[in-house]
Amino acid sequence: xxxxxxxxxxxxxxxxxxxxxxxxxxxxxxxxxxxxxxxxxxxxxxxxxxxxxxxxxxxxxxxxxxxxxxxxxxxxxxxxxxxxxxxxxxxxxxxxxxxxxxxxxxxxxxxxxxxxxxxxxxxxxxxxxxxxxxxxxxxxxxxxxxxxxxxxxxxxxxxxxxxxxxxxxxxxxxxxxxxxxxxxxxxxxxxxxxxxxxxxxxxxxxxxxxxxxxxxxxxxxxxxxxxxxxxxxxxxxxxxxxxxxxxxxxxxxxxxxxxxxxxxxxxxxxxxxxxxxxxxxxxxxxxxxxxxxxxxxxxxxxxxxxxxxxxxxxxxxxxxxxxxxxxxxxxxxxxxxxxxxxxxxxxxxxxxxxxxxxxxxx
Amino acid sequence: xxxxxxxxxxxxxxxxxxxxxxxxxxxxxxxxxxxxxxxxxxxxxxxxxxxxxxxxxxxxxxxxxxxxxxxxxxxxxxxxxxxxxxxxxxxxxxxxxxxxxxxxxxxxxxxxxxxxxxxxxxxxxxxxxxxxxxxxxxxxxxxxxxxxxxxxxxxxxxxxxxxxxxxxxxxxxxxxxxxxxxxxxxxxxxxxxxxxxxxxxxxxxxxxxxxxxxxxxxxxxxxxxxxxxxxxxxxxxxxxxxxxxxxxxxxxxxxxxxxxxxxxxxxxxxxxxxxxxxxxxxxxxxxxxxxxxxxxxxxxxxxxxxxxxxxxxxxxxxxxxxxxxxxxxxxxxxxxxxxxxxxxxxxxxxxxxxxxxxxxxx
Numbered sequence: 001x002x003x004x005x006x007x008x009x010x011x012x013x014x015x016x017x018x019x020x021x022x023x024x025x026x027x028x029x030x031x032x033x034x035x036x037x038x039x040x041x042x043x044x045x046x047x048x049x050x051x052x053x054x055x056x057x058x059x060x061x062x063x064x065x066x067x068x069x070x071x072x073x074x075x076x077x078x079x080x081x082x083x084x085x086x087x088x089x090x091x092x093x094x095x096x097x098x099x100x101x102x103x104x105x106x107x108x109x110x111x112x113x114x115x116x117x118x119x120x121x122x123x124x125x126x127x128x129x130x131x132x133x134x135x136x137x138x139x140x141x142x143x144x145x146x147x148x149x150x151x152x153x154x155x156x157x158x159x160x161x162x163x164x165x166x167x168x169x170x171x172x173x174x175x176x177x178x179x180x181x182x183x184x185x186x187x188x189x190x191x192x193x194x195x196x197x198x199x200x201x202x203x204x205x206x207x208x209x210x211x212x213x214x215x216x217x218x219x220x221x222x223x224x225x226x227x228x229x230x231x232x233x234x235x236x237x238x239x240x241x242x243x244x245x246x247x248x249x250x251x252x253x254x255x256x257x258x259x260x261x262x263x264x265x266x267x268x269x270x271x272x273x274x275x276x277x278x279x280x281x282x283x284x285x286x287x288x289x290x291x292x293x294x295x296x297x298x299x300x301x302x303x304x305x306x307x308x309x310x311x312x313x314x315x316x317x318x319x320x321x322x323x324x325x326x327x328x329x330x331x332x333x334x335x336x337x338x339x340x341x342x343x344x345x346x347x348x349x350x351x352x353x354x355x356x357x358x359x360x361x362x
Numbered sequence: 363x364x365x366x367x368x369x370x371x372x373x374x375x376x377x378x379x380x381x382x383x384x385x386x387x388x389x390x391x392x393x394x395x396x397x398x399x400x401x402x403x404x405x406x407x408x409x410x411x412x413x414x415x416x417x418x419x420x421x422x423x424x425x426x427x428x429x430x431x432x433x434x435x436x437x438x439x440x441x442x443x444x445x446x447x448x449x450x451x452x453x454x455x456x457x458x459x460x461x462x463x464x465x466x467x468x469x470x471x472x473x474x475x476x477x478x479x480x481x482x483x484x485x486x487x488x489x490x491x492x493x494x495x496x497x498x499x500x501x502x503x504x505x506x507x508x509x510x511x512x513x514x515x516x517x518x519x520x521x522x523x524x525x526x527x528x529x530x531x532x533x534x535x536x537x538x539x540x541x542x543x544x545x546x547x548x549x550x551x552x553x554x555x556x557x558x559x560x561x562x563x564x565x566x567x568x569x570x571x572x573x574x575x576x577x578x579x580x581x582x583x584x585x586x587x588x589x590x591x592x593x594x595x596x597x598x599x600x601x602x603x604x605x606x607x608x609x610x611x612x613x614x615x616x617x618x619x620x621x622x623x624x625x626x627x628x629x630x631x632x633x634x635x636x637x638x639x640x641x642x643x644x645x646x647x648x649x650x651x652x653x654x655x656x657x658x659x660x661x662x663x664x665x666x667x668x669x670x671x672x673x674x675x676x677x678x679x680x681x682x683x684x685x686x687x688x689x690x691x692x693x694x695x696x697x698x699x700x701x702x703x704x705x706x707x708x709x710x711x712x713x714x715x716x717x718x719x720x721x722x723x724x
Contacts, residue, residue: 196582207669216672220558221584225619257587310578
């Protein structure tokens with residue numbers, strides 16, 4: 001196999017903050033890979049709107065963009081008084097944190113960045129420097145987390161596997177496939193589920209998996225059941241926008257229904273869990289589900305598909321309980337979901353703890 | 363409620379054969395209701411291609427169009443020899459029957475029409491007359507079947523119900539909703555699942571249900587699981603392109619996965635079964651599943667959504683086993699799926715036999 005690591009693998013390749021120019025630049029994920037378009041943003045408010053309108057997607061990438069937006073706002077107030085800087089720091093953090101509620105990365109990163117900004121102001125140094133440095137380091141740390149998570153997850157793939165995915169599971173998926181296909185020479189077929197309405201599966205996962213050298217067969221979101229029934233699927237893999245301490249995960253809507261189908265058909269479901277659970281979220285019931293505008297379901301590429309007198313409904317995420325998950329793969333090890341709380345006490349090389357729940361317990 | 367019976371209720375309103383002009387005309391269901399476009403076809407071959415390219419959809423409607431296409435071919439050979447007419451009859455029947463393999467209506471109607479054509483030729487009369495009269499009578503019979511089936515099914519709806527659907531369940535759904543909403547004054551909310559790639563749910567079911575006066579909330583095909591989980595759905599209803607004698611049903615792809623989810627969440631699944639099972643199909647395993655061109659998944663409204671180096675997969679139907687079906691509603695009565703073979707021995711007013719399988723037996 002001669003595949004390469006595609007562009008979405010390293011986050012700095014698709015999002016950056018040029019402090020000299022005063023612009024945050026984002027590869028537009030709404031049209032990638034059909035169009036490879038970068039959009040520049042010159043204010044934190046514009047960055048917030050870009051996050052809300054899905055120019056960027058994925059828990060860590062959108063958190064990084066938000067962090068850079070915060071640095072941008074502070075840079076624009078480099079000469080302001082400390083009080084003014086504190087106000088900018090608080091208000092901009094709050095604005096950016098409101099953009100999308102479900103993934104924990106955004107809030108976690110922004111709160112940590114805000115702390116560093118306040119500390120810098122208190123120390124009489126420029127908070128923009130502190131926030132920028134922190135976010136850039138987070139991007140680098142996140143890339144290492146994604147690589148470790150993905151390389152571990154590759155061990156779960158067997159030559160000849162067919163993997164169902166939902167949405168785009170992010171950089172860890174790229175590392176998982178790259179390791180399995182290119183490094184280990186396994187033949188892997190990926191069935192990306194389209195993931196309406198934004199099509200992250202048919203665009204992002206399909207393009208990344210194909211570049212790596214996996215065989216890609218795109219299906220629409222109503223076809224996983226048929227494929228399970230025909231025994232085409234041997235492994236189901238998604239990411240998680242948030243992992244609760246009880247092992248529940250929130251991820252793109254559709255994740256849950258495929259988890260039910262996987263269990264019904266005795267296929268293991270592995271979650272790419274990156275850097276583990278959110279310690280502030282005790283259970284799945286504590287995860288807020290973003291309700292987006294129903295029109296996003298009704299209108300596609302500018303064409304209204306539905307008649308005028310109906311409404312759309314768009315819960316952007318769903319929650320899958322731990323009993324439907326075989327294991328959660330993190331940078332520190334592979335955990336049964338019920339054991340995921342252990343993550344924060346483990347070092348980086350925790351032993352594998354894979355217990356695929358292949359016998360249905362329903 | 364002041365809803366009306368929408369256009370798809372009576373099949374003659376959306377498909378016809380004008381023998382004087384020599385044209386079969388079809389309301390284009392690929393773009394309805396956004397565009398209300400009729401397309402005229404002047405040969406049986408053109409009618410066959412229209413069926414293959416989804417200008418018409420639904421088991422009975424496409425069978426009627428095929429029947430009219432056969433009559434058209436025979437009318438074009440009204441002055442030919444009996445031998446030539448027999449050849450046209452055989453070849454055209456075979457061509458039209460090959461268009462779509464899953465629904466039984468097409469084959470059943472064409473074989474019966476062919477017999478009548480041969481009998482007419484043997485009797486020295488015009489086979490076009492015989493086939494046309496037979497098909498027109500079948501359209502009228504089918505409308506009565508749909509009305510009786512739908513009126514019975516309305517009894518399954520309770521005021522306040524929220525109904526999940528897949529694809530467009532046809533004229534019986536219109537009668538079901540019209541009876542429940544307009545005649546019985548029940549408030550019914552319909553969640554049409556979009557039904558990618560052709561969007562029969564977001565276009566056809568959404569428009570018909572809204573015209574009747576139901577509340578319509580469109581979801582994409584990855585959302586039923588979330589809606590079940592949130593206890594938003596109280597009843598799941600689809601049609602069937604073919605019912606086997608063992609109570610298995612074939613219907614638009616996605617039907618099966620929602621049936622698994624309905625069972626998992628203890629929600630009843632009712633099938634609008636029109637005129638019952640196909641006596642020539644013993645079990646679900648005997649139903650051929652149409653494999654359509656995978657590009658139909660990748661290209662939407664002329665825009666290729668997926669990258670160039672991937673393939674699509676499009677099984678157009680799936681099979682749901684009887685154990686996942688609560689009841690099958692027909693013009694003659696409501697049957698547990700395991701009892702559906704009884705249909706052909708029953709008269710038109712068989713007793714209701716509703717045993718919703720609410721207790722999961724998994």
